[in-house]
Amino acid sequence: MDLLFWQAKKGSDSGFRVDIASESGLFISSIGELKERLSRMRHMVRTTKALADENRIRIVGVLKGRELCVCQLIELLCLAPSTVSKHLSILKNARLIDSRKDGRWMYYRLADPGVPKIIKEALEWTIRSIAETDRFIQDSQRMEEILKIDPEILCSQQTRCGQV
Incomplete structure (x- = not known):
């Protein structure tokens, strides 16, 4: 300005x-x-930075309409737990996702409808933009396979990446 x-x-x-x-x-x-x-400007920058990484966009895509355990996201992304945790932390800091703890399990979902309009619009735009990409289609298919595995088993065998 x-x-x-x-x-x-x-x-x-x-x-x-x-x-x-x-x-x-x-x-x-x-x-x-x-x-x-x-x-507002700082928040917009935080949101933009959070969506400036392919893995974080993939997380947003697979969380659409569902809640996932961190182990399921680790399995999908084939990344180290600490790396996935960092991605989730960045998305949460930007208010794009919410989390809840249930016993020893940590679950993530897209931000609730009560978030500011700009966050809703950013999420909707991101999901619309990736919906027809090959990567998103592959991730969706792979997540359907991952969801068939009991989370107890999945988390205990986290080295299975790509073996689902």
């Missing part, structure tokens, strides 16, 4: 007032509004 001017002055009752104008005509008239816009 090219700022044409900014001016801060003491407001009557709410602290400082900031007037910022740009060539696009964007005006921000309070510190609170500026903080809100910066917060």
